Amino acid sequence: MRQMNMSILRKISRLFLVLFVFVSISCVGRRLTKANVDEVSEGMSKKQVESILGPPTELDNKDFLILKKTTYLYRQGKDTVTIVFKDDKVSEKQSTLTD
Structure with missing residues (x-):
């Protein structure tokens, strides 16, 4: 027993x-951190961004006649990070992170 x-x-x-x-x-x-977002720079590919930040929380694709625009939105609590791609390269980024 x-x-x-x-x-x-x-x-x-x-x-x-x-x-x-x-x-x-x-x-x-x-984790979505200011340091990781700072690693993302203009001209990077989607694959490079995803290797740093992971897959986006939301994704928006817009195909125009002469331009392809993709927006990656990352959310973590109240913070957001937006990465805009034009023709599959980073053209701008915005962040509310304050790390």
């Missing part, structure tokens, strides 16, 4: 360990 209880305790301990690791890993990620 005692051996059975120890076996159950080990299984429960392992379950908690696995859950802890899973939660820890899921909390790790790119």
Whole structure:
């Protein structure tokens, strides 16, 4: 009986360990920070921006006859970051981050 209880305790301990690791890993990620936004510069591609900031919260595409405009919007709490691409290159950025 005692051996059975120890076996159950080990299984429960392992379950908690696995859950802890899973939660820890899921909390790790790119955070929207002023330093990261400052890394984004004019002329960068969408892929370069996403490698720094991650995928956008919202995406807006507009195709004009002579120009393609894409806007990436990132939200984190009350803060927002807007990155505007013209012909798939960063043309402007705006941020309310105050880090």
